[in-house]
Amino acid sequence: MLVLAILLGIAQLSWQFNPRQLLFTDASESSSTSPFDKSFDSLVEDTLAEWQTPGLAVAVVHGDDTWAKGYGYASLNGSRVTPHTLFNTGSTTKSFIASLVSILVDSNTTYKDITWNTPFSSLIRDDFVLPDAWATEHTTLADALSHRTGMPRHDFSWLNAGPNVTVKDITRSMRYLPLHHEPRVEWEYCNIMFSAVSYALETVMGESTGDLLRDWLWSPMGMNQTFYDWSDAQACVRKDKDCELATPYIWNNYTQHYVPEAITTFPPATGAGGTISNVLDYTRWLRRLINGTAPLSPEGYRAITSPHSVMFAELPPYTGPVWYGYGLIMGIYRGFKVIQHSGSIGGYMSNMLVIPDKNWGVVTMQNTDSPAQNILWLKLMDDTLEVPKEERFDLDTLMREQRAGSAAAREARRHALYPDLPSIPIPPVLPLTRYEGTYSHPAYHNITISLNAPSHGAVVTPDGNSGLPLYGTSATADLDTIVKLTHASGEHWIVDVYMGAWTRDYSDIMSRAQFEVAASGVAEKFGMQIEPEIEEYLWFVRV
Ligand SMILES: *[C@@H]1O[C@H](CO)[C@@H](O)[C@H](O)[C@H]1NC(C)=O
Ligand SMILES: *[C@@H]1O[C@H](CO)[C@@H](O)[C@H](O)[C@H]1NC(C)=O
Ligand SMILES: *[C@@H]1O[C@H](CO)[C@@H](O)[C@H](O)[C@H]1NC(C)=O
Numbered sequence: 001m002l003v004l005a006i007l008l009g010i011a012q013l014s015w016q017f018n019p020r021q022l023l024f025t026d027a028s029e030s031s032s033t034s035p036f037d038k039s040f041d042s043l044v045e046d047t048l049a050e051w052q053t054p055g056l057a058v059a060v061v062h063g064d065d066t067w068a069k070g071y072g073y074a075s076l077n078g079s080r081v082t083p084h085t086l087f088n089t090g091s092t093t094k095s096f097i098a099s100l101v102s103i104l105v106d107s108n109t110t111y112k113d114i115t116w117n118t119p120f121s122s123l124i125r126d127d128f129v130l131p132d133a134w135a136t137e138h139t140t141l142a143d144a145l146s147h148r149t150g151m152p153r154h155d156f157s158w159l160n161a162g163p164n165v166t167v168k169d170i171t172r173s174m175r176y177l178p179l180h181h182e183p184r185v186e187w188e189y190c191n192i193m194f195s196a197v198s199y200a201l202e203t204v205m206g207e208s209t210g211d212l213l214r215d216w217l218w219s220p221m222g223m224n225q226t227f228y229d230w231s232d233a234q235a236c237v238r239k240d241k242d243c244e245l246a247t248p249y250i251w252n253n254y255t256q257h258y259v260p261e262a263i264t265t266f267p268p269a270t271g272a273g274g275t276i277s278n279v280l281d282y283t284r285w286l287r288r289l290i291n292g293t294a295p296l297s298p299e300g301y302r303a304i305t306s307p308h309s310v311m312f313a314e315l316p317p318y319t320g321p322v323w324y325g326y327g328l329i330m331g332i333y334r335g336f337k338v339i340q341h342s343g344s345i346g347g348y349m350s351n352m353l354v355i356p357d358k359n360w361g362v363v364t365m366q367n368t369d370s371p372a373q374n375i376l377w378l379k380l381m382d383d384t385l386e387v388p389k390e391e392r393f394d395l396d397t398l399m400r401e402q403r404a405g406s407a408a409a410r411e412a413r414r415h416a417l418y419p420d421l422p423s424i425p426i427p428p429v430l431p432l433t434r435y436e437g438t439y440s441h442p443a444y445h446n447i448t449i450s451l452n453a454p455s456h457g458a459v460v461t462p463d464g465n466s467g468l469p470l471y472g473t474s475a476t477a478d479l480d481t482i483v484k485l486t487h488a489s490g491e492h493w494i495v496d497v498y499m500g501a502w503t504r505d506y507s508d509i510m511s512r513a514q515f516e517v518a519a520s521g522v523a524e525k526f527g528m529q530i531e532p533e534i535e536e537y538l539w540f541v542r543v
């Protein structure tokens with residue numbers, strides 16, 4: 001029997017648990033048979049242990065039935081996950097933002113001029129400026145909500161901006177961020193465009209997005225434990241004994257430690273994410289995603305669940321293309337239309353999924369970044385569709401194979417960055433200390449380069465000290481947003497960018513970086529190819 005030792009790095013606590021004795025709490029409202037039978041319970045236990053996942057909450061709706069259950073730990077001090085445990089639900093927020101827009105679009109009185117195809121330029125002209133004039137004039141709400149603006153993620157820009165960044169700041173920074181495509185050419189996921197939608201809503205309505213979400217969507221649905229602000233979630237924790245906030249963890253495989261993310265360093269709600277909720281409240285949203293009922297209108301529901309951009313030509317286990325609606329992902333699974341969206345931020349992960357023609361839906365929330373939840377909702381979906389055992393998509397094995405190959409894949413990528421390095425690399429022109437200092441980019445903010453590894457959350461990883469490392473940190477960043485530079489040759493470096501999971505043993509982006517040394521002998525600029533798909537480097541200037 002497998003017994004895992006979970007050592008809680010930062011808090012200096014250690015906690016041992018036997019994954020086969022996970023306790024659970026149940027809050028189901030149903031007379032029929034629960035989907036969470038003994039075999040599901042033991043699959044959850046195995047899956048959480050295999051994928052180093054402290055805890056998970058799950059809920060299923062089927063017609064008028066609702067089942068909900070918590071497994072494992074909300075915090076590694078012994079508090080258990082219950083169906084009431086609060087998680088940050090990340091990008092599932094996008095479906096709410098799209099629904100807010102649908103309500104504006106529905107209005108044929110005050111906001112009658114606002115349609116899905118209204119360009120940002122007619123709502124927030126001075127603040128919405130892209131590097132291309134045509135894109136600035138023509139990019140619409142629909143383009144943003146379906147990820148077809150041509151703007152890539154640029155996630156490091158808002159994560160590195162600090163805790164006080166606003167949707168207005170994020171929107172205004174886009175003028176400094178290179179586009180990847182012309183508008184409407186390709187599907188490309190972009191969080192900051194949802195910030196622009198959120199800012200446009202706030203401007204038009206004269207109310208904060210959090211208030212709009214609460215008053216137009218969450219309260220009408222009775223989602224009373226759903227929040228858009230940590231302080232509101234913390235107020236719930238103080239006054240309601242059922243309200244508990246799960247602690248998000250990052251598993252470091254090298255040290256075999258869970259490291260908690262500090263909620264105090266989380267980015268503010270941005271329109272792209274930021275909702276804090278529990279699986280029971282989300283069952284209310286699942287019912288609307290199944291039936292398209294109020295607060296959604298039939299037209300609004302049709303709009304958000306229609307195809308607006310093609311994500312993938314194929315993506316097993318779906319059949320045929322997978323498409324994006326507005327804030328929602330859709331595909332065909334075994335002949336049924338599936339509507340879903342996942343969310344992931346700083347150790348929180350969630351997924352909501354419905355099959356309207358089966359009157360069925362599932363939501364999962366967990367407190368680490370792992371494939372556990374996907375293995376589990378897929379199993380519940382297959383059970384409900386009565387998929388024969390031998391025809392089931394083996395996600396667990398696929399994930400194990402990917403995990404086993406991940407180190408080699410990263411190594412291959414590392415080599416591909418500079419295929420023509422000299423056998424004896426050229427040393428950097430300056431002593432390393434002369435590269436130290438703060439460099440600034442108007443949208444990506446400040447990075448302070450240092451020879452010293454950052455003290456917060458830092459864990460030395462196997463590849464950590466090979467070659468000449470330099471580290472880049474920010475005084476203001478959320479979620480331990482850190483870059484690590486490893487020398488390649490001359491002024492050229494390999495950069496590993498960690499966005500919220502420095503304690504994990506691999507980076508979110510691995511790419512090229514370069515210093516520019518002036519004739520005066522000063523390292524004046526530091527450039528990173530931060531969107532690996534875009535050749536262009538973004539240059540930070542020494543301040
Ligand atoms: C959808 O609406 C139908 C008709 O009102 C109802 O029978 C069904 O239970 C609803 N589905 C869900 C999941 O709420
Ligand atoms: C465990 O920690 C969480 C988060 O800090 C806290 O809310 C909870 O009350 C603690 N539970 C126990 C049993 O100590
Ligand atoms: C708005 O338009 C819809 C559909 O066109 C119509 O059914 C509704 O009565 C209109 N509402 C108002 C307030 O005019």
Ligand SMILES: *[C@@H]1O[C@H](CO)[C@@H](O)[C@H](O)[C@H]1NC(C)=O
Binds near residue numbers: 222223224
């Ligand atoms: C949510 O709160 C409102 C207002 O306090 C109340 O009327 C409603 O019953 C609550 N809903 C649930 C599901 O608790």
Ligand SMILES: *[C@@H]1O[C@H](CO)[C@@H](O)[C@H](O)[C@H]1NC(C)=O
Binds near residue numbers: 253254403
């Ligand atoms: C995780 O650590 C274990 C124990 O050191 C090792 O066997 C395994 O290969 C590691 N997995 C990955 C994906 O690095």
Ligand SMILES: *[C@@H]1O[C@H](CO)[C@@H](O)[C@H](O)[C@H]1NC(C)=O
Binds near residue numbers: 440445
């Ligand atoms: C960047 O650093 C400079 C120099 O220390 C400082 O003046 C500026 O306020 C910083 N900018 C941000 C966004 O922190």
Ligand SMILES: *[C@@H]1O[C@H](CO)[C@@H](O)[C@H](O)[C@H]1NC(C)=O
Binds near residue numbers: 162475476
């Ligand atoms: C954010 O705002 C708070 C309150 O105004 C202030 O105390 C804090 O220093 C600010 N943080 C940063 C990193 O600017």
